[in-house]
Amino acid sequence: MFSLSWLPDKLYLKIFYFFTTGRYLNFKKPVSFTEKQQWLKVNDRHPEYTQLVDKLAVREHIKEVWGEEHLFxxxxxxxxxxxxxxxxxxxxxxxxxxxxxxxxxxxxxxxxxxxxxxxxxxxxxxxxxxxxxxxxxxxxxxxxxxxxxxxxxxMKDENAPDKSIEDYKFFCFGGEPKVMFVATDRNTDCRFDFFDMDFNHLDIVNIHPQADKPIPKPEKFEEMKEIAAKLSKGIRFVRIDLYELNGKLYFGEYTFFHGGGFRRCQPEEWEKRLGDWIDIT
Incomplete structure (x- = not known):
């Protein structure tokens, strides 16, 4: 698709969305989670977001709003x-x-x-x-x-130094975290398990299958929700990635378009529900 880099964004996204999902992209009346992320790419641009996705420049932002001790x-x-x-x-x-x-x-x-x-x-x-x-x-x-x-x-878990550390990724809508997932076994057989804000397991399947073992609730789950809300304040939709490691929380990254906005959730009802939470009015 890089050979189509000369295309205007809107046309390119329509083509790529159909290529990856098999569905037509409705820019005029987007409904689903993935559709609305494409709408945001075209209609909700903020130059300051460039600092937030730059893995170097974002460090200054995190120092200011949370603290340098939360950076790798x-x-x-x-x-x-x-x-x-x-x-x-x-x-x-x-x-x-x-x-x-x-x-x-x-x-x-x-x-x-x-x-x-x-x-x-x-x-x-x-x-x-x-x-x-x-x-x-x-x-x-x-x-x-x-x-x-x-x-x-x-960075390593003192209790499991040879194991990949787990990601805690929060979907935040207008500064409110509503759904999160835990990424486990990233280096071997990656699994994604979704939870609500009371850490009830959800039936969402997206990108990777669910784990075949229970996922323990992180000790600092409540603090994670607070910092995810703080970091996402004023943003229509963003994914805030965090780590809990040896009793401390660390920043991972800002992701404005989960899976590039092309990876649909199953069951389909979650595409509609997550899409409803992105306010484009």
């Missing part, structure tokens, strides 16, 4: 992969780009960094650094971000 420690930033001094990095760390999604590499030991692995990573990140993520799904906040490769400290 930053180890460095580089305009080119070849500028990275791996000798100066710790034995374990995380690499990602600041301007896109899906570019994370978790390094659990520098022994992994063989010449072949480094060559693959160089090609991967140099390609990513040239990419304007905005064109993929016309998520306008990503347009114009100066790209970097960044390294963060690898």
């Amino acid at each position: 420690p930053l180890l460095g930033k580089w305009e080119s992969f070849d500028d990275i001094d791996f000798d100066a990095l710790p034995e374990q760390f995380v690499l990602k780009c600041n301007h896109d999604s899906g570019s994370t590499n978790v390094i659990r030991s520098k022994a992994e960094l063989t010449p072949e692995k480094l060559s693959e990573m160089r090609e991967f990140y140099n390609r990513r650094l040239k990419r304007n993520y905005y064109y993929a799904g016309r998520e306008y906040p990503y347009n114009g971000i100066k790209p970097y490769v960044i390294a963060e400290q690898l």
